[in-house]
Amino acid sequence: MSRAIGKTGVVTALGAMSGTSLDGVDAAVLRTDGRQITAFGKSGYRAYSPQERAVIAAGLGKWAGPEVQAAAEVVEAAHLELLRGFDRVDLIGFHGQTLAHAPRAQGTLQVGDGAALAQDLGLPVVWDFRSADVQLGGEGAPLAPFFHHACARFAGIGGPVGFLNLGGVGNLTWVDPAIEAPEAEGALLAFDTGPANAPLNDLLQARLGLPFDEGGRIARRGTVETGALELFLAEPYFARIPPKSLDRNDFAEMVALVSELSDADAAATLTAMCAAGVAEAMQHCPRPPDRVLVTGGGRHNPVLMQMLSVSLECPVMPVEEVGLDGDMLEAQAFAYLAVRVARGLPTSCPGTTGVRAAVGGGTVSLPG
Numbered sequence: 001m002s003r004a005i006g007k008t009g010v011v012t013a014l015g016a017m018s019g020t021s022l023d024g025v026d027a028a029v030l031r032t033d034g035r036q037i038t039a040f041g042k043s044g045y046r047a048y049s050p051q052e053r054a055v056i057a058a059g060l061g062k063w064a065g066p067e068v069q070a071a072a073e074v075v076e077a078a079h080l081e082l083l084r085g086f087d088r089v090d091l092i093g094f095h096g097q098t099l100a101h102a103p104r105a106q107g108t109l110q111v112g113d114g115a116a117l118a119q120d121l122g123l124p125v126v127w128d129f130r131s132a133d134v135q136l137g138g139e140g141a142p143l144a145p146f147f148h149h150a151c152a153r154f155a156g157i158g159g160p161v162g163f164l165n166l167g168g169v170g171n172l173t174w175v176d177p178a179i180e181a182p183e184a185e186g187a188l189l190a191f192d193t194g195p196a197n198a199p200l201n202d203l204l205q206a207r208l209g210l211p212f213d214e215g216g217r218i219a220r221r222g223t224v225e226t227g228a229l230e231l232f233l234a235e236p237y238f239a240r241i242p243p244k245s246l247d248r249n250d251f252a253e254m255v256a257l258v259s260e261l262s263d264a265d266a267a268a269t270l271t272a273m274c275a276a277g278v279a280e281a282m283q284h285c286p287r288p289p290d291r292v293l294v295t296g297g298g299r300h301n302p303v304l305m306q307m308l309s310v311s312l313e314c315p316v317m318p319v320e321e322v323g324l325d326g327d328m329l330e331a332q333a334f335a336y337l338a339v340r341v342a343r344g345l346p347t348s349c350p351g352t353t354g355v356r357a358a359v360g361g362g363t364v365s366l367p368g
Helices: 050-059 066-083 114-121 131-135 145-154 197-208 214-220 226-233 253-257 263-282 302-311 329-342
Strands: 011-018 024-032 037-047 091-102 107-111 125-127 161-166 169-175 188-195 292-295 316-318 363-365
Touching (some): 011 329, 024 329, 037 329, 050 066, 066 091, 066 114, 197 263, 214 263
Antiparallel strands (some): 091 107
């Protein structure tokens, strides 16, 4: 391991994340010792072009083949372009792009070669964060909860709090920040709540050529189809005890449920499905959180945020309310996790992924 990283002390890590919404690559710098957050640094974003998005989308749900290779090349090139703009960094946390996720079957697949990035950037790269967790019986997702725990303590939050990430898939982390170690029993519970932005984005792309419902403008004009919503909530997934996780396309039939509806009604119904999945998820919390902090693209949709406020029995607000950056939280998470991997600290535990025991995933690739 690089002498600059060592075993103790604060280091500068750069995390990169390309999520299931397929919008682009986020990158963010974090100062940490792998336990506590010391400071947040520079961040950046590199959008995928429509052509790049189409190449990645063609690889979704596939485990091998030319579409997977083509997606990997797009992902690596986009990351390299963005990450070259950062300097004074000790190591990089590279998540890659999830194309397929079936932890109880084939496993999990994130494309992008961290070893190649290490050579190109001349820095240690930590990557392949999920495989070890899956191999030990875990869901391999979500992985941000350990970072959410650190964020709650950094923000000085005392009571239980929920971090709700609304990307392509929704996931909830219930945090008790009074417990010092994230892997300790009772500190965390985390799981996917259901689909979030992915079905709505896919519908709008197919029907209107729009990447997402900006400002919730389309959904605001529509009416929720309650029959479709009831069918959605009848899915067995919602009754499953967490931890549990989803693939981006696990609820692909949602779009079929709204296929006969107008654009506005379909958008309103898919947005309501996201909020309803979150409301169902709250029933699994060990005790009600004092508030829910929303991160990810969904927090920019005022229609969705209003639906959440009505559905949940506690205040709902963007993470910016406690001084965090909801656009960069997942990239920062992989910077944090990279330092934990490099120092042999766990990155998941039974309460976050269902893994049999606390485990530190990740592969460390050194340059040269």
